[in-house]
Amino acid sequence: MTCDEAEILLHALADGELDAGHAHEVEAHVATCPRCTAELAAVRQMHDAIASADLKFTAPPLLRRRIEAALPQPQRPAAPTRRFVLRGFAMGSAVSALAATGLVAIVLSKDDQQRIEAEIVSAHLRSLQAGHLTDVISTDQHTVKPWFNGKLDVSPPVIDLTAQGFTLIGGRLDYVDARAIGAVVYKRRQHVINLFVAQTSDTTQHTAKMDTIQGFNIRRWGERGLKFWAVSDIGADELNEFGTKFETAMSANKEG
C-alpha cells in the first residue's frame, strides 16, 4: 500500500469503519511509514479534541414545545365517525334496546366488514414479511391465473396492468376469515399492492369504497359474484386509480 492509498483509509481506520482485512493492510503500512504514522496520530488527536469538547447544542425548550403542539396529540380521542359511534352502540348496553329497530343488523354487518378489512390488512402485512409475497412469481397473467386452479373455489381475474403503471408480479394463496382467498400481487414503484379476491353469493355490482386501516388504504368493490379488496401503502388516490383501471380492464376483458 502506498501513502496515497493509505491517506483516506487512515480516516476510516481511525473511525473503526474498516473491515478486518483492510484494517490490517493499513496498519501494516502505517507501521513502516513515519509520515502516515504521524497522520494517523493527528486524525486521532483531533477526534479526541472534538469529542472532549461539548459541541452539541440543546434544542430550546420553546422549540420543543412548539413542535409537540404542532403534532397531533396521541391521547386525543379520534373524531367520532359514524362507524365509531355505531360500534360503540354495538358493544354497549344499547344493543338490546335497539335490537327491534333493525339497526343492530346494520351495525353487525358494518362490524363484520371492519373485521374482514382488518384481516385483509393483516394478510397484507404478512405478505410483506420476507419471503412470502408470492407463491407464483410471474409478470405473465397466463401463468398466474392457471396457478390458482384447484386451489380456490373461485378463479381470480388476473389482469396485466403494466401498461397502466401497475406491474403484475405474481399470485399467492392467503387466508382471510378462516377461508382460502386468492391474492394477486402488483407493484407500483416500490409499493406492493395486494388484490384479494373472494367469492360472494351477491352478484350485484358494488361501487368502490375507500377505507384506511393502520395507515394502509383499502379499496373494496364487488362485481359478478366476486368481492375485491385492494390494499397498499400507496396514497388513496393512486389506489383508487388502480381499482378503476382494474375494473375498466375487467369489463373490457370478458376472459377476465
Next chain:
Amino acid sequence: MPLNKTDDDPERARRFRELALPCLDDVYTLARYLLRDPADAEDAVQDCYLRAFKHFDTYRGPAIKPWLFAILRNVCNAEFARRSTANTKAIDDAPEAAEQPPLWREAQETPEGAMLRERDASAIRRLIDALAEPFRETFVLREINNLSYREIAEAAGVPVGTVMSRLARARAMLRAAWMAEEEPSQ
C-alpha cells in the same frame, strides 16, 4: 401525492413521537452547524419535524436519525435557495465548486505530528463554522452526530466513498485552520 388520511391516526402520531422526538437535540445541532444561525435553525427544525411527520410513511428504518437528517438537509437547502434569491450575495453552498481539488494543500505544510493546542468549545465551533460545505456537513455528521459512514451517505445522499474523501478533506482543512490560528503572525 401519497397523502394518507392518517394524520389523525393516534397510533401513527404516538410512534412518530416515540421515535423522532428523542432526536430533537441532534437535529437542532445539525441545523445550527448547517445554517449558522440560531433563529434559522429553529425554523428549519420545526419545518423538518412537520415534514417528517407528514411523510412518516416513507420511513423504512432501521435508524431514524439519518432519515430525519436527510429531511433537514432538504429544508436547509430550500432555505439557502431562498436566501440566495433574497440577496445577491452568494452563499458558499456550491458543492461542485467546493468539490474541486485543493485550497487545502497548506495542510501538508503544517508540521507533522504537531500537537493541537487545546481550545474551548466556542473556539472549535467557530473553526467548524468556517469550513465550507459540503465538508462542514460531513464533519458534523461524523464527529458531532456520531453517524457511521453508511448513515452519513444515507443522510447526505452520496456514496460512501464520497463521505470518506469529504471527511478526510474536512479534517485536513480544520486542522490547518486550527494550527494557523495558533500562529499570531498569520
